[in-house]
Amino acid sequence: MPPIPPTQIILSTSRTHGLVAIPYGEEHRRAARVLEEAGFQRIPGGAFTAPLADWPATRQMASALVHRAHEHGATITTSPRPYLADFGEGLAARLPGTWTAKLEVHYHPVVQEDLIGSLWDSGDLLQALLHDHVPSAVVLKNSVGTELLLIERPGHSAGYLLGAFATEEYDANWEEPNAPRSIVLPAEPGRAAHVVATTFLPEYSRCLHNRRLDTVLTALERIRSEHETLQAIKESGRYSDGVPLADSRMIPEMERTFGDYAWLSFRDVLEHGPVLLSRCRPARSLWPQDAAALERLRTALADSQEIRAEDKALSGVLFSVEGWKQARSRFGLAALPAMETWLADSKVFERQARAAVPGGPMALSAPSPHLLTARPAPPALSRSSAAHR
Known part of the structure; x- marks a missing residue:
């Protein structure tokens, strides 16, 4: 991964929360302390927010943020995109079926590596998690157990990447030959949902x-x-x-x-x-x-x-x-x-x-109630076994 400032604060705006900040880097705790000292409040999901409705108070808080960041050696970065959780929620609301969207903040750069083992992808999303900094992501889940991962598209000022996690029956997903390819989504939630519903979900199925x-x-x-x-x-x-x-x-x-x-x-x-x-x-x-x-x-x-x-x-x-x-x-x-x-x-x-391979713009069907738990890989048998060649 390319080097980043060890103490970084990433700012974006939210129609619900106002100004949103994410502490990030190897010294993310110091960045969080900067935000707390400037008056930001932590919200569920791990981000910090400050309201924008009271402009004089906002200016005062912004001034305090710049001052505290300078004291602690923190770098402030302004994102050209809106708060990722807002886009994720807008996308989930427009997908077929019932979906939830949950923001996950990766305060430390190595935390995103925890996603790689369960990610089932053969495209740019996997490469982004391997080689780019992904400070936050949204996990989308539907009522029949499908899980998707949404991130901001690295190296671009707009657009998103969306791919899939493997179902819980599988844990060996690295270079799996059937893995679907993640797709690039536009910045408008309605158009993005149409692409997911008509292109990605049928391919995933x-x-x-x-x-x-x-x-x-x-x-x-x-x-x-x-x-x-x-x-x-x-x-x-x-x-x-x-x-x-x-x-x-x-x-x-x-x-x-x-x-x-x-x-x-x-x-x-x-x-x-x-x-x-x-x-x-x-x-x-x-x-x-x-x-x-x-x-x-x-x-x-x-x-x-x-x-x-x-x-x-x-x-x-x-x-x-x-x-x-x-x-x-x-x-x-x-x-x-x-x-x-x-x-x-x-x-x-x-x-x-x-x-019977499914196709077309369809919602995924529910799994059979008789599906059982996954198994470990079978061991090789010895010469004295039935597997003797």
Whole structure:
């Protein structure tokens, strides 16, 4: 990031609050002290304000601000834009559905780094957070869990950048191939809302659908590979490289290892499968005969919900690594019939889900009530496991 004054005060105007100031920099506490000594009041969200209605009082406060800033070595910067929270609230009020807008102040330059891990973006917004100073941002949320991030466009005197956070099911968002691109918004809230509603939200919806689909298909491929390897070992009595099993009594242990590994992957299917299936309309597709297979997939998910509920219930009880491995092994073997159904009908699922990719200027649909919690990445299995190659 380019260097900035360690003690900085950024001023803007607000139709609601009057004069708004944000302390910023490595010595932001000193900047905040300047504002307090000049008579500014802190408001929710972290900014400081001074009313503009009483002009003599405003002039006196402005004079005090300049004087105190000089005493403390603070730099005063005047923003050409109005207060960011005002624009965010105006944008939220004009978007389809119910949205809230909350200002977040990043007093210290490094604080903005906290946003990067959950940001799901392949455009300028991510680059701005990585390479530019972003003193404040607005988080926009709607009633179905969509979260967006709005910032002032760095290096420009007007305009804004808007992008998305990943949904709570995901935490590995860095360079994710399905990530949507952030967009530049005009300075007028009505026009900006139109761009978001007709361009960004439909694209976000498509990207999220494709990410969920890729997640499920990847999980099924992991399960399929390990399942086929295990079956081949059981049938031949040899590892896949031709080395004979030392003892057939190793098979149950391999099955347990497979169950552990497969359950970690199948949780992705339980997580994202329901919402994907809910969008499939085989009667409107080129393959209306797929309806029966999709119903089998729904039934398999329903049959696994009791197992998943037990898995979630144990999350606050089991603490040892070995205890979790044993539990996951049991869950995976119990859910094996459901997994085999999904493996058998995976091609049908994929073509129907790809045909169901949402599009057009639409509000995002609510997630399925059966979506489950995210899972850790599955570990690599050892030579003695079913994953032996």
